[in-house]
Amino acid sequence: MTRGNEQESLFESLSALMDGEASEFEVRRVLKAMVDDPDGELAQRWSRMQLASGAMARDAVCRVPAGLAGSISAAIAEEAPDTGAAGRGASSGPSDNPASNDPTWWRPFGRGAVAAAVAFVAILGVREFGGQPAGTSDLAAAPASAVQQTVQSTPQPTGFAIPTPTARLVSAGAPAILQPRIVPDQSAGVVQRRTPPPELMLHLNRVMAQHAEQSALTGTQGLLPYARAGYSAPEANKAPQQEQEDKAPERR
Amino acid sequence: MIRSVLSRYLWAPVFLLTVAGAPAHSTEDPERVDELLKRLGSAVSSLDYEGLVTFEHAGMLDTLRVVRAVKDGALHERIHYMSGSPREVVSTLSLANHCLAPGSGPLMMWSGVTDPRIHALYDFYLRGQARIADRDTVVLEVRPKDNDRFGVVLNLDAETGLPLKSVLVGADGGMLERYQFVDLKLGAVSSEALSPETAAARHVDNSSECTLEAGRWALKWTPAGYRKISRKQLPDGEMMVFTDGLAVFSIFVQSYRPELAFRGRAFRGATVAYMGLLQAGAKRYNVTVVGEIPDNTAKKLADSVVPSRPE
Numbered sequence: 001m002t003r004g005n006e007q008e009s010l011f012e013s014l015s016a017l018m019d020g021e022a023s024e025f026e027v028r029r030v031l032k033a034m035v036d037d038p039d040g041e042l043a044q045r046w047s048r049m050q051l052a053s054g055a056m057a058r059d060a061v062c063r064v065p066a067g068l069a070g071s072i073s074a075a076i077a078e079e080a081p082d083t084g085a086a087g088r089g090a091s092s093g094p095s096d097n098p099a100s101n102d103p104t105w106w107r108p109f110g111r112g113a114v115a116a117a118v119a120f121v122a123i124l125g126v127r128e129f130g131g132q133p134a135g136t137s138d139l140a141a142a143p144a145s146a147v148q149q150t151v152q153s154t155p156q157p158t159g160f161a162i163p164t165p166t167a168r169l170v171s172a173g174a175p176a177i178l179q180p181r182i183v184p185d186q187s188a189g190v191v192q193r194r195t196p197p198p199e200l201m202l203h204l205n206r207v208m209a210q211h212a213e214q215s216a217l218t219g220t221q222g223l224l225p226y227a228r229a230g231y232s233a234p235e236a237n238k239a240p241q242q243e244q245e246d247k248a249p250e251r252r
Numbered sequence: 253m254i255r256s257v258l259s260r261y262l263w264a265p266v267f268l269l270t271v272a273g274a275p276a277h278s279t280e281d282p283e284r285v286d287e288l289l290k291r292l293g294s295a296v297s298s299l300d301y302e303g304l305v306t307f308e309h310a311g312m313l314d315t316l317r318v319v320r321a322v323k324d325g326a327l328h329e330r331i332h333y334m335s336g337s338p339r340e341v342v343s344t345l346s347l348a349n350h351c352l353a354p355g356s357g358p359l360m361m362w363s364g365v366t367d368p369r370i371h372a373l374y375d376f377y378l379r380g381q382a383r384i385a386d387r388d389t390v391v392l393e394v395r396p397k398d399n400d401r402f403g404v405v406l407n408l409d410a411e412t413g414l415p416l417k418s419v420l421v422g423a424d425g426g427m428l429e430r431y432q433f434v435d436l437k438l439g440a441v442s443s444e445a446l447s448p449e450t451a452a453a454r455h456v457d458n459s460s461e462c463t464l465e466a467g468r469w470a471l472k473w474t475p476a477g478y479r480k481i482s483r484k485q486l487p488d489g490e491m492m493v494f495t496d497g498l499a500v501f502s503i504f505v506q507s508y509r510p511e512l513a514f515r516g517r518a519f520r521g522a523t524v525a526y527m528g529l530l531q532a533g534a535k536r537y538n539v540t541v542v543g544e545i546p547d548n549t550a551k552k553l554a555d556s557v558v559p560s561r562p563e
Contacts, residue, residue: 022337023337197511199509199511199512200511200512200514203512203538203540204518204525204527204540207502207504207525207540207542208520208523208525208542210491210502210504210542211493211500211501211502211523211542211543212523213456214482214484214491214493214500214502215493215500215502216343216456217345217456217458217482218481218482218493218495218500221418221498221500222296222415222418223305223318223320223329223331223431224418224431225500226316226329226331226341226343227305227307227314227316227331227431228307228309228429228521228522228523228544229341
């Protein structure tokens with residue numbers, strides 16, 4: 001494969017990623033390419049796409065920090081199932097789930113779901129991270145304005161008013177808005193430009209998925225929690241050697 | 253016509269102010285509301301259907317195909333996500349499971365709304381009619397009485413009581429998420445329609461017992477009306493689930509990880525995750541409160557986690 005073709009196929013994979021249609025293999029491939037060449041055309045294109053996507057969503061424009069792809073990639077790499085449960089895994093065969101003595105409902109959030117997990121959590125607006133060092137006793141003041149995002153762009157007065165929403169037709173799995181929302185540190189009055197670490201994003205993704213599933217089991221909201229969960233299909237049936245293949249992944 | 257509708261809505265708050273203090277059903281027509289809630293409860297635990305649903309939150313629109321059938325004492329559901337990467341969930345919920353109200357009855361979808369205790373937490377208002385998925389619906393607004401839960405606007409199918417649209421409403425009256433049918437086919441569902449299309453489908457069931465026995469953690473404050481309905485052991489901690497019959501939140505207390513040394517909140521649509529830290533004895537823990545609840549409530553909850561017994 002020539003370098004030009006390879007670049008083109010990377011761009012295609014990037015588009016797929018932005019559309020939420022990238023396979024796990026494509027996600028890894030794009031991330032790797034960006035880690036290898038953080039200032040390359042691919043990384044720049046991603047940054048531009050983020051800007052365009054943010055503008056479409058009327059979000060505050062926020063450039064994707066250099067190195068973010070690297071940290072996400074590292075988090076994925078660390079997410080091998082054997083590391084999920086400390087001290088386990090050596091005794092079981094490669095195809096076994098080494099965490100077999102975990103509660104069953106914990107399993108789906110292992111390695112297989114990670115590529116999707118990154119995409120899944122990407123639509124989180126992480127708004128307030130006080131950035132207090134661990135162990136400090138004072139809580140970061142919670143800005144009163146930080147509330148759940150409403151579907152419409154302008155708040156409605158209280159009362160019975162259901163406005164027309166402004167939705168983009170993209171999937172919940174689309175990593176199109178990988179834009180952490182950072183609010184100023186209230187105490188210092190200084191804007192802290194902090195990127196939520198990928199470990200945090202993965203944790204949030206997990207607890208939200210677990211919460212959605214438990215909500216579904218309580219039955220108080222019918223099928224709604226499943227819609228919220230935006231589940232990813234387990235990757236168990238994907239051949240591991242797929243990662244070794246050196247051909248462009250097929251687009252659906 | 254418009255004038256009469258307008259005046260009806262405009263006068264409603266005045267009317268409500270007049271009867272303020274009247275307990276239980278602060279609604280224009282309590283009998284009608286109760287009848288609707290009963291029909292809702294019965295519809296969701298007995299009807300078979302297939303349909304197309306849109307789910308919208310935080311500027312995102314997802315489309316889902318849902319199939320549902322009640323047979324052999326279990327609720328069978330299949331959710332096929334039609335946008336984004338192909339995903340599918342197949343769920344089998346035994347109606348004999350006592351998750352929601354341990355010891356008091358079987359699992360019932362939306363059963364929380366038929367529990368009389370819900371009237372202490374929410375007011376119910378009839379809001380006329382609307383057409384959803386080519387069907388006539390009755391609009392029911394469920395408005396919280398305090399700031400520890402969100403409101404819901406439900407469109408219930410006039411014929412069956414099935415909720416065809418559900419909108420979660422924030423404190424400022426803004427829409428946080430919307431779940432809405434665009435197409436509904438009522439009637440018997442074939443086994444094929446309930447079978448997963450792909451081998452990668454995710455399977456969910458409630459065969460594991462709900463445990464309510466006291467765990468390592470307790471809450472020194474719980475918002476009015478929320479009850480603990482299950483507790484799960486995690487590999488690195490514990491998870492507790494609470495509901496007021498409508499809203500649900502979960503509390504995770506997990507062994508401290510330095511990379512998660514954050515206090516703060518994250519949002520996805522109507523779901524908030526509040527992260528806090530907890531010191532108990534010599535050990536530190538990460539506390540995460542997740543739910544479709546106001547973020548300030550989530551923060552207060554995270555701050556009220558205490559050990560229920562010494563290490």
